[in-house]
Amino acid sequence: MSAIGPALAAAGALAAAGSACGLALPERARPAAVGACTAGVGAAGLVAGVSALRGQLWSASLPDLLPLAGVHLAVDALSGLFIAVCGGVTVAAAVYGIGYTRHGLAGRNVQAVLPLFAWTLVTVPTAASVSTFLLLWELMALSSLLLVVAEHRRRAPVREAGLWYAVMTHLGLVLLLIALALFSARAGGETFTALRAGAGRLSPAVRDTVFVLALAAFGSKAGAVPLHAWLPRAHPEAPSNVSMLMSAAMVNLGAYGLIRTGFDLLDGGPRWWGLLTVALGAVTAVYGIVQAAVATDLKRLLAYSTSENLGLVLIGVGAALLFDADHHDELAALALAAALLHVVNHAAFKALLFGAAGSVLHATGTRDLDILGGLRPRMPATTALFALGALGAMALPPGNGFVSEWLLLQALIHGLAAPGVTTAVLLPVAIAAIALSAGLAAAAFVKALGVGFFARPRGSAAQRAVESPRAMLAGMGLCAAACAGLALVPGTLSDALGRAVAASGTGTVGGRILVGGGLDLRLAGFTGRLASLWIALALAAVAAAVPAVVRSRARAPRRSDAPLWDCGAGAPTARMEYTATSFAEPLQRVFDDVLAPEQDVDVTPVRESAYLVERVRYQRRVPDRIEHRLYLPVLQLLARAGQAARRLAGGSVHRYLGYGFTALVVLLLALAVTR
Amino acid sequence: MGLSRRIREIGRIAEPAPPRPEGETPPATRLLCGSAQVRHVDAGSCNGCEIEIGGAFGPVYDAERYGARLVASPRHADVLLVTGPVTRNMADPLRRTHQAAPEPRVVVAVGDCALNCGLFAGAYGVAGAVADIVPVDLEVPGCPPEPAEIVAALRRVTGR
Numbered sequence: 001m002s003a004i005g006p007a008l009a010a011a012g013a014l015a016a017a018g019s020a021c022g023l024a025l026p027e028r029a030r031p032a033a034v035g036a037c038t039a040g041v042g043a044a045g046l047v048a049g050v051s052a053l054r055g056q057l058w059s060a061s062l063p064d065l066l067p068l069a070g071v072h073l074a075v076d077a078l079s080g081l082f083i084a085v086c087g088g089v090t091v092a093a094a095v096y097g098i099g100y101t102r103h104g105l106a107g108r109n110v111q112a113v114l115p116l117f118a119w120t121l122v123t124v125p126t127a128a129s130v131s132t133f134l135l136l137w138e139l140m141a142l143s144s145l146l147l148v149v150a151e152h153r154r155r156a157p158v159r160e161a162g163l164w165y166a167v168m169t170h171l172g173l174v175l176l177l178i179a180l181a182l183f184s185a186r187a188g189g190e191t192f193t194a195l196r197a198g199a200g201r202l203s204p205a206v207r208d209t210v211f212v213l214a215l216a217a218f219g220s221k222a223g224a225v226p227l228h229a230w231l232p233r234a235h236p237e238a239p240s241n242v243s244m245l246m247s248a249a250m251v252n253l254g255a256y257g258l259i260r261t262g263f264d265l266l267d268g269g270p271r272w273w274g275l276l277t278v279a280l281g282a283v284t285a286v287y288g289i290v291q292a293a294v295a296t297d298l299k300r301l302l303a304y305s306t307s308e309n310l311g312l313v314l315i316g317v318g319a320a321l322l323f324d325a326d327h328h329d330e331l332a333a334l335a336l337a338a339a340l341l342h343v344v345n346h347a348a349f350k351a352l353l354f355g356a357a358g359s360v361l362h363a364t365g366t367r368d369l370d371i372l373g374g375l376r377p378r379m380p381a382t383t384a385l386f387a388l389g390a391l392g393a394m395a396l397p398p399g400n401g402f403v404s405e406w407l408l409l410q411a412l413i414h415g416l417a418a419p420g421v422t423t424a425v426l427l428p429v430a431i432a433a434i435a436l437s438a439g440l441a442a443a444a445f446v447k448a449l450g451v452g453f454f455a456r457p458r459g460s461a462a463q464r465a466v467e468s469p470r471a472m473l474a475g476m477g478l479c480a481a482a483c484a485g486l487a488l489v490p491g492t493l494s495d496a497l498g499r500a501v502a503a504s505g506t507g508t509v510g511g512r513i514l515v516g517g518g519l520d521l522r523l524a525g526f527t528g529r530l531a532s533l534w535i536a537l538a539l540a541a542v543a544a545a546v547p548a549v550v551r552s553r554a555r556a557p558r559r560s561d562a563p564l565w566d567c568g569a570g571a572p573t574a575r576m577e578y579t580a581t582s583f584a585e586p587l588q589r590v591f592d593d594v595l596a597p598e599q600d601v602d603v604t605p606v607r608e609s610a611y612l613v614e615r616v617r618y619q620r621r622v623p624d625r626i627e628h629r630l631y632l633p634v635l636q637l638l639a640r641a642g643q644a645a646r647r648l649a650g651g652s653v654h655r656y657l658g659y660g661f662t663a664l665v666v667l668l669l670a671l672a673v674t675r
Numbered sequence: 676m677g678l679s680r681r682i683r684e685i686g687r688i689a690e691p692a693p694p695r696p697e698g699e700t701p702p703a704t705r706l707l708c709g710s711a712q713v714r715h716v717d718a719g720s721c722n723g724c725e726i727e728i729g730g731a732f733g734p735v736y737d738a739e740r741y742g743a744r745l746v747a748s749p750r751h752a753d754v755l756l757v758t759g760p761v762t763r764n765m766a767d768p769l770r771r772t773h774q775a776a777p778e779p780r781v782v783v784a785v786g787d788c789a790l791n792c793g794l795f796a797g798a799y800g801v802a803g804a805v806a807d808i809v810p811v812d813l814e815v816p817g818c819p820p821e822p823a824e825i826v827a828a829l830r831r832v833t834g835r
Binding site: 562563565566568569 | 748749750767768769771772774775
């Protein structure tokens with residue numbers, strides 16, 4: 001008896017109950033009831049996902065639910081992995097959201113949509129036909145859009161972010177619609193079973209078109225450069241519990257879509273698919289983390305880091321496609337397993353980080369690192385949780401991000417032996433990109449933690465900060481537990497990863513990729529071994545031993561209190577601390593050509609003399625260059641076209657009738673000629 | 676090539692070491708064992724003394740061969756080399772510099788202004804001589820004192 005069906009049914013029922021609670025209950029009882037229902041949705045998703053990862057399969061067909069096509073659902077281990085990740089993140093975000101209700105977030109609309117969004121996250125991976133998938137996908141986009149603009153009355157940037165998100169997610173939907181419609185039309189059926197069966201009959205040109213369109217559509221959801229522009233806008237402006245859901249769960253579904261389409265439905269393709277995906281992932285990873293390293297807005301930094309991590313996932317998926325095309329099945333399976341493990345790890349630490357950032361926002365009302373600081377004594381729990389998340393994001397042992405990046409590097413390094421000129425060129429570049437992004441991630445998160453939480457407060461907002469409510473800390477604590485578990489005993493996931501990879505149709509049937517005891521992780525087909533728990537224990541032992549040895553060796557010092565030496569100039573103030581901007585300044589210089597920062601020095605002399613300066617104003621902005629160079633010209637062109645088109649619509653009814661008539665005649669002529 | 680040839684051509688230009696200077700040494704210097712780290716504090720000097728101090732630590736007089744070395748922070752220093760009359764703005768920083776230097780510390784007042792405010796005595800911005808602000812152990816008179824005299828005072832501190 002499969003647990004998946006009842007769990008998914010429970011998720012649907014709980015989501016409906018949550019929405020009803022959000023609409024009907026009074027404001028005081030609303031967040032707790034909605035949070036409980038949403039957490040229930042997540043827990044049901046987690047149960048369904050874990051059962052699928054244990055090898056259960058489930059499918060259902062509800063022909064009467066949707067006119068014409070009907071609803072088809074199926075769960076295998078691959079969807080199970082994503083359902084479990086989304087479910088886990090949802091539980092944490094829902095618990096967190098019970099406490100995060102400031103500034104009108106307990107309002108009726110927000111609270112009613114939240115369970116719906118959570119439910120779509122859990123159910124998108126269960127879709128087993130094109131129409132079901134598109135319907136759920138669009139429901140997910142719309143409900144998240146409503147949540148992004150929750151605070152639009154309070155802050156103007158929210159409206160702009162909402163507009164960007166609405167436009168870009170729908171452009172992605174259009175691409176996806178074209179890709180899947182073309183696919184199902186040529187394959188002769190719209191259920192995934194029919195697509196799988198028909199994929200072999202497709203001409204190479206159609207397969208290539210479908211893949212490229214799907215890559216663009218799913219890539220834009222995953223924040224791949226250059227279609228990432230919505231991500232660093234929408235994720236920071238959304239309420240923080242929604243940021244958790246979007247950044248840790250929703251973007252993963254882009255990766256899911258790509259894996260499902262590329263491996264399962266299309267069953268792999270030519271080598272350039274993989275090369276394209278790897279290149280896209282490498283560019284995304286490096287560009288995302290460079291932007292994160294120079295960002296001064298805490299949540300924007302995290303959003304760019306999301307883009308980077310999904311770039312790493314894309315590298316893994318691309319490498320798997322590449323190895324699959326070359327029939328290196330074991331390598332392909334390893335690369336895909338690394339990508340999937342990174343999805344899980346990223347979800348854990350990014351939900352934690354966004355939660356901690358939301359906690360800071362809740363306490364201080366600002367996300368600007370330059371005026372934060374000094375939060376450690378005021379918010380000790382939040383600081384500790386953020387530090388744990390940052391450790392994961394930095395990809396250094398003993399963080400959980402390290403495990404999956406190590407696995408990804410293993411896959412690429414073992415893949416260097418594969419023949420082919422493009423492989424020989426691209427794989428080392430991809431390895432270098434991963435290494436570079438790991439280094440820059442360390443810089444970015446040292447900045448976020450050091451500047452944001454340590455030293456003295458730079459502004460009055462940070463001075464008045466108090467620790468967040470217990471519900472928020474509990475939500476973050478769940479994520480922290482997941483992070484610690486993933487970091488210390490990643491071996492427990494090895495069977496689940498193997499099943500998920502096998503479900504995507506990659507790798508040898510029944511072959512194992514990872515051998516994990518409780519304590520260490522070994523690659524099955526290659527030499528490679530990682531004992532995270534022992535690394536963590538060794539680090540902890542060294543960290544405890546060094547001070548102890550130093551203390552025992554040193555002579556007992558005469559203790560005297562002395563004022564800080566300040567060069568005789570007076571006590572140092574908070575204005576003398578490193579800010580996020582000054583910390584990132586050397587990096588910004590190094591990446592000057594990539595970032596193209598805008599600097600503006602404005603010198604005002606006194607009226608009497610040009611040589612005496614009254615005021616110097618220095619301004620620096622680091623705009624998203626791709627957005628500037630790629631999007632703004634297109635937007636300006638559209639605006640100009642719109643202005644020009646105004647002349648066509650002068651208001652005369654006769655003219656409009658004339659347009660209709662002309663269009664009809666042209667259409668008929670075209671039909672007559674082509675038929 | 677050019678540099679090594681110049682070094683060879685110029686050779687050693689330090690003057691031969693004069694005999695050890697007479698005079699008592701401050702008691703604190705015994706703990707320094709012949710090595711003194713010196714922090715220079717300009718408490719309001721006209722910079723004449725600074726030029727001579729520069730000369731004292733230059734290659735001709737070469738105070739470093741007697742164990743005196745200029746350092747960049749009072750936290751590293753055993754000796755404070757104070758010049759100039761102490762101006763109002765520098766009185767407090769001088770006191771704090773003195774506090775910041777670890778014990779045992781030696782204060783050497785260099786130049787007439789440091790000893791008795793010299794030309795600037797009674798001026799509006801002058802808070803007093805160095806001895807009015809911090810205890811002075813050694814005095815080097817002169818306006819400005821010659822580098823040889825500064826070196827002689829430092830040799831009394833280092834005992835070499």
